[in-house]
Amino acid sequence: MKSFDVVRFAGNALLQNRRRTLLSLLGVAIGATAVVFLTGLGEGARIFVLGEFQSLGTNLVIVIPGKTETHGHMSGAGGVPNDLTLQDARALERRLRGVQRVIPMTNASDVVSHRERRRQLGIIGTTRDFFLAQGLRAARGDLLPAAELDRGASVAVLGHKVAKELFRHEEAVGQTIRVGDARMRVIGVLESKGTQMGQDIDDTVFAPAATVMQLFNRTSLYRILVEFGAYADADVIKKRIIAVMIDRHDEEDVSCITQAAVLESLGGIIRTLTLAIGGIAAISLAVAGIGIMNVMLVSVSERTSEIGLLKALGARGAQVLAVFLTESVLLSTAGGVLGLLAGTGLLRLLTSFYPEVPATTPMWAVAGVLALAMSTGPIFGVVPAWRAMKLDPVTSLGRG
Amino acid sequence: MIRLESINRTYEMGEHELHALRDVSITIEDGEHIAIMGPSGSGKSTLLNILGCLDRPTAGQYAFDERTVAELDEDELAELRLYQIGFVFQSFHLIPRLDALANISLPMLFAGISPAERTRRGMEALNSVGLADWQTHRPSEMSGGQKQRIAIARAIVMRPRVLLADEPTGNLDSASGKQVLDLLCDLNQQGITLITVTHDPNVARLAHRVIVLADGEILRQVKGDEVSTLDALFSSRLQAQQAESELERTT
Numbered sequence: 280m281k282s283f284d285v286v287r288f289a290g291n292a293l294l295q296n297r298r299r300t301l302l303s304l305l306g307v308a309i310g311a312t313a314v315v316f317l318t319g320l321g322e323g324a325r326i327f328v329l330g331e332f333q334s335l336g337t338n339l340v341i342v343i344p345g346k347t348e349t350h351g352h353m354s355g356a357g358g359v360p361n362d363l364t365l366q367d368a369r370a371l372e373r374r375l376r377g378v379q380r381v382i383p384m385t386n387a388s389d390v391v392s393h394r395e396r397r398r399q400l401g402i403i404g405t406t407r408d409f410f411l412a413q414g415l416r417a418a419r420g421d422l423l424p425a426a427e428l429d430r431g432a433s434v435a436v437l438g439h440k441v442a443k444e445l446f447r448h449e450e451a452v453g454q455t456i457r458v459g460d461a462r463m464r465v466i467g468v469l470e471s472k473g474t475q476m477g478q479d480i481d482d483t484v485f486a487p488a489a490t491v492m493q494l495f496n497r498t499s500l501y502r503i504l505v506e507f508g509a510y511a512d513a514d515v516i517k518k519r520i521i522a523v524m525i526d527r528h529d530e531e532d533v534s535c536i537t538q539a540a541v542l543e544s545l546g547g548i549i550r551t552l553t554l555a556i557g558g559i560a561a562i563s564l565a566v567a568g569i570g571i572m573n574v575m576l577v578s579v580s581e582r583t584s585e586i587g588l589l590k591a592l593g594a595r596g597a598q599v600l601a602v603f604l605t606e607s608v609l610l611s612t613a614g615g616v617l618g619l620l621a622g623t624g625l626l627r628l629l630t631s632f633y634p635e636v637p638a639t640t641p642m643w644a645v646a647g648v649l650a651l652a653m654s655t656g657p658i659f660g661v662v663p664a665w666r667a668m669k670l671d672p673v674t675s676l677g678r679g
Numbered sequence: 680m681i682r683l684e685s686i687n688r689t690y691e692m693g694e695h696e697l698h699a700l701r702d703v704s705i706t707i708e709d710g711e712h713i714a715i716m717g718p719s720g721s722g723k724s725t726l727l728n729i730l731g732c733l734d735r736p737t738a739g740q741y742a743f744d745e746r747t748v749a750e751l752d753e754d755e756l757a758e759l760r761l762y763q764i765g766f767v768f769q770s771f772h773l774i775p776r777l778d779a780l781a782n783i784s785l786p787m788l789f790a791g792i793s794p795a796e797r798t799r800r801g802m803e804a805l806n807s808v809g810l811a812d813w814q815t816h817r818p819s820e821m822s823g824g825q826k827q828r829i830a831i832a833r834a835i836v837m838r839p840r841v842l843l844a845d846e847p848t849g850n851l852d853s854a855s856g857k858q859v860l861d862l863l864c865d866l867n868q869q870g871i872t873l874i875t876v877t878h879d880p881n882v883a884r885l886a887h888r889v890i891v892l893a894d895g896e897i898l899r900q901v902k903g904d905e906v907s908t909l910d911a912l913f914s915s916r917l918q919a920q921q922a923e924s925e926l927e928r929t930t
Contacts, residue, residue, distance in 0.1 A: 584772065585774055590733070593760040593761025593837070596754070
């Protein structure tokens with residue numbers, strides 16, 4: 280019996296009972312849709328989050344205060360690390376070769392007001408380099424001035440939304456805002472940028488690092504970003520940073536995280552989560568497989584007389600097995616393909632509403648769904664097909 | 680061509696054993712037309728199933744064309760059924776979802792014959808049973824006689840040497856029955872060995888030889904034209920069967 284004939288014969292048998300075929304096919308299709316849609320969503324989240332981090336550039340080392348050690352506490356006097364100061368940032372800037380930018384960062388939160396309009400906002404203290412490193416541009420006015428690190432002028436750059444909320448239709452640049460008790464002159468408004476690294480840039484006030492530290496009585500930066508050249512080695516830069524910090528603090532009390540490592544670990548976590556979600560969704564494929572088994576068992580029992588006839592006409596046991604197994608495979612494969620199309624369609628629909636989420640099913644999930652759906656057929660179809668093969672022709676014919 | 684020696688077929692029925700065939704020995708020559716007769720439960724169908732290699736005897740020797748059937752495995756038996764034996768059933772056994780040509784082509788599917796050759800041979804078989812115009816019709820659109828002729832076309836499409844017919848006219852009116860019988864006799868005259876199980880003396884009369892079974896044993900063998908001599912035998916056995924079942928009902 281040629282393969283094409285087996286497929287045609289099996290397909291013909293499936294078409295005879297269209298409703299039952301459609302229902303069991305739908306079972307597989309729903310399972311496959313769930314896998315495709317959820318893994319697509321997970322992959323979209325991964326690409327989105329990694330994109331956020333990548334916007335900072337991958338040639339970045341983040342220096343944070345405190346040394347994370349294997350026994351889980353931080354070094355420094357009494358377990359408290361030394362402050363990470365603006366002087367540390369300046370020392371890194373001076374002493375590190377192959378480094379493009381050293382960006383100190385401190386943060387705070389306070390009420391920011393202009394006349395009667397006031398909002399509770401996040402305030403980032405940093406330097407002009409922060410904007411350059413993140414590709415942030417001024418829509419109006421200018422970015423923070425390229426002044427000495429420890430000289431803090433009372434100036435501020437506003438995120439797009441902050442300017443809109445506080446100044447409505449007025450021009451913000453040149454006007455004064457009040458941050459807590461201090462007054463700051465607005466020197467620029469940023470272009471709309473959205474969220475980066477979990478920080479809503481549009482809803483943030485930026486001021487010189489020294490100004491923010493003084494205003495909020497901060498003694499330590501919360502991180503220093505070190506951007507190095509494309510050809511520099513991240514590990515070498517890390518070692519040099521630590522060497523400078525040991526030299527300044529007499530102990531290793533900072534941790535250096537490379538952007539590449541963050542991306543890798545974050546990507547790994549999200550991919551694992553995606554796999555887990557996809558795996559849970561795949562259980563529905565197994566349930567659909569049991570549906571196929573049920574349908575095929577009913578089919579074998581309904582077609583007992585037909586099986587007896589096929590044997591009487593000279594069909595070998597293996598040929599009967601092949602026919603029934605092919606029916607299961609056709610059901611599960613068609614369901615898988617249908618689910619793939621439906622899942623992809625749903626993702627397209629989602630991205631048309633939320634274009635910022637690049638939800639797309641990864642190839643491994645497409646291949647996985649198809650392989651899983653196709654194997655559901657033979658796995659769950661083997662018992663009914665085996666039963667058909669083993670039917671006694673005399674008894675089977677008698678049930679006609 | 681067919682040789683049965685002391686064939687026994689026993690079925691286990693719980694603690695009891697049912698002897699469907701006892702020491703049946705028959706030799707059937709190539710091209711013969713044999714009718715097997717006997718009351719219900721006499722073992723006719725069991726004998727036909729064994730002759731058709733659908734069932735195996737519990738004891739005894741069956742040789743088909745000098746090949747000992749007991750030594751053949753399942754695949755070899757299937758091959759024997761495919762190429763050497765054709766079946767015609769009382770209830771036609773056509774697959775309802777397939778049209779006439781597809782039903783006829785079924786054995787050719789199992790033989791791996793190409794689609795073009797299947798169509799050619801299928802049409803030839805349809806032609807030979809006088810239903811060339813019915814190739815696309817499904818069984819539900821046909822009369823009983825037409826269905827049986829399609830079943831005969833399917834049985835002969837692989838050009839078997841033996842045709843086994845189990846009550847081939849049992850479900851047909853007399854006109855259709857006659858058409859089917861004529862067709863089967865024609866095939867026999869063309870050289871196919873024909874073995875028919877029947878209750879009908881008019882069907883048996885056409886055979887070269889009639890084998891009469893009772894209680895799983897060969898009661899008698901007569902020539903086809905001597906079937907009328909069996910009438911007395913059948914009526915006395917029928918009376919005995921009726922008395923037996925009456926007794927069972929009252930107890």
